[in-house]
Amino acid sequence: MLEKIQFVKPEEIEARSMAIIEEELKAKNAFHRWSPGEYAVVRRCIHTSADFEYADQLYFSDGAVETALRAIKDGAHIITDTKMAASGINKKRLSVFEGQVHCFMDDPQVAREAKARGITRSAVCMEGGSQVEGKKIFAVGNAPTALIRLYELIREGKVQPELIIGVPVGFVNVVESKELIIQAGVPCIVARGRKGGSNIAAAICNALIYQCS
Amino acid sequence: MLEKIQFVKPEEIEARSMAIIEEELKAKNAFHRWSPGEYAVVRRCIHTSADFEYADQLYFSDGAVETALRAIKDGAHIITDTKMAASGINKKRLSVFEGQVHCFMDDPQVAREAKARGITRSAVCMEGGSQVEGKKIFAVGNAPTALIRLYELIREGKVQPELIIGVPVGFVNVVESKELIIQAGVPCIVARGRKGGSNIAAAICNALIYQCS
Numbered sequence: 001m002l003e004k005i006q007f008v009k010p011e012e013i014e015a016r017s018m019a020i021i022e023e024e025l026k027a028k029n030a031f032h033r034w035s036p037g038e039y040a041v042v043r044r045c046i047h048t049s050a051d052f053e054y055a056d057q058l059y060f061s062d063g064a065v066e067t068a069l070r071a072i073k074d075g076a077h078i079i080t081d082t083k084m085a086a087s088g089i090n091k092k093r094l095s096v097f098e099g100q101v102h103c104f105m106d107d108p109q110v111a112r113e114a115k116a117r118g119i120t121r122s123a124v125c126m127e128g129g130s131q132v133e134g135k136k137i138f139a140v141g142n143a144p145t146a147l148i149r150l151y152e153l154i155r156e157g158k159v160q161p162e163l164i165i166g167v168p169v170g171f172v173n174v175v176e177s178k179e180l181i182i183q184a185g186v187p188c189i190v191a192r193g194r195k196g197g198s199n200i201a202a203a204i205c206n207a208l209i210y211q212c213s
Numbered sequence: 214m215l216e217k218i219q220f221v222k223p224e225e226i227e228a229r230s231m232a233i234i235e236e237e238l239k240a241k242n243a244f245h246r247w248s249p250g251e252y253a254v255v256r257r258c259i260h261t262s263a264d265f266e267y268a269d270q271l272y273f274s275d276g277a278v279e280t281a282l283r284a285i286k287d288g289a290h291i292i293t294d295t296k297m298a299a300s301g302i303n304k305k306r307l308s309v310f311e312g313q314v315h316c317f318m319d320d321p322q323v324a325r326e327a328k329a330r331g332i333t334r335s336a337v338c339m340e341g342g343s344q345v346e347g348k349k350i351f352a353v354g355n356a357p358t359a360l361i362r363l364y365e366l367i368r369e370g371k372v373q374p375e376l377i378i379g380v381p382v383g384f385v386n387v388v389e390s391k392e393l394i395i396q397a398g399v400p401c402i403v404a405r406g407r408k409g410g411s412n413i414a415a416a417i418c419n420a421l422i423y424q425c426s
Binding site: 002004006008010013016017020021047048049050051083084086087088114118119120121145148152169170171172173174176177179180193194195196197198199202 | 215217218219221222223226229230233234260261262263264296297299300301327331332333334358361364365382383384385386387389390392393406407408409410411412415
């Protein structure tokens with residue numbers, strides 16, 4: 001069995017993977033008219049999931065990637081609703097621009113407040129995120145309720161994100177919350193449909209951060 | 214737009230999601246003859262990815278779930294090749310049985326050794342994992358090279374895992390490494406094909422841990 005495995009140098013694995021993705025996107029006629037910045041995001045989402053559906057499902061508001069890159073270079077903070085996404089985002093590369101990653105999911109105060117108000121911890125976290133000083137990028141990889149709360153906060157004039165990455169995954173209000181955020185009038189990158197997740201949220205953040213270097 | 218969103222109590226979201234998954238699996242004729250323990254794993258993988266392909270792609274060696282549950286109850290440690298999976302595994306629930314989660318990817322010694330030997334950090338991590346005392350479950354969500362190294366370590370008699378969760382994602386040697394581990398003669402749960410990832414690795418661990426309570 002081992003002889004079927006072809007040795008690839010560690011430093012060449014990612015480049016080879018990206019080349020395969022590009023080749024297959026073209027073979028499937030799924031290579032859309034992305035800007036180079038958008039394509040870097042699409043490719044990294046497929047790289048992290050091996051799921052070519054992201055080529056069709058990723059929605060970019062006009063100029064969202066360019067706005068995000070400017071914000072990151074200006075020290076924007078990333079606020080996320082999942083510890084896994086926070087763990088996967090390249091914090092070292094982000095810190096070069098003085099941005100930090102914030103996730104309030106483990107804060108006992110968040111749990112208490114969510115319980116008292118009968119809402120999700122993720123929704124409470126978005127309120128906390130709105131209080132972070134400076135430019136803000138929200139990366140929602142888990143909870144549609146986080147996107148819904150963000151929409152409300154924007155409507156109430158309580159937050160003006162530089163970008164919303166709307167990629168919660170699941171079956172209850174997921175599709176609807178994503179369509180809602182597309183209508184919110186702020187720059188966004190959204191994985192339409194049910195798919196997404198913390199891995200996709202982290203992949204999009206990293207695809208943006210890597211373009212800033 | 215907001216009126217399209219139906220309020221669901223936070224504590225009911227997961228149960229409702231699981232019910233939708235079961236309904237759709239039956240509607241798609243994709244409800245296979247899993248044992249109850251296997252089905253809990255399948256369902257949680259779909260829950261974390263919204264990807265029904267896992268119903269067809271998840272491979273369980275005979276009795277793998279039962280062996281894993283016994284091992285967890287006996288205090289088995291979980292060793293993973295990704296920080297995101299380590300972050301996503303429910304460590305609190307695992308610690309009830311005295312198991313811990315180990316991930317050596319950030320160890321500077323691992324990076325040095327990988328560079329010196331021209332292999333991946335993930336492969337080096339599996340060697341470190343083999344040294345962990347007690348029963349061991351390996352959860353590989355990123356690197357096929359970790360699975361390949363594990364296969365070799367088993368062949369060399371250097372480790373005898375209770376379970377291997379083989380769910381790396383990607384394009385280079387991923388499919389082959391999974392088929393290799395299925396041949397390794399140890400209990401395994403494998404996502405055949407290219408798909409997988411740290412989210413799937415964590416979901417499988419959690420589906421097992423939750424069955425032990």
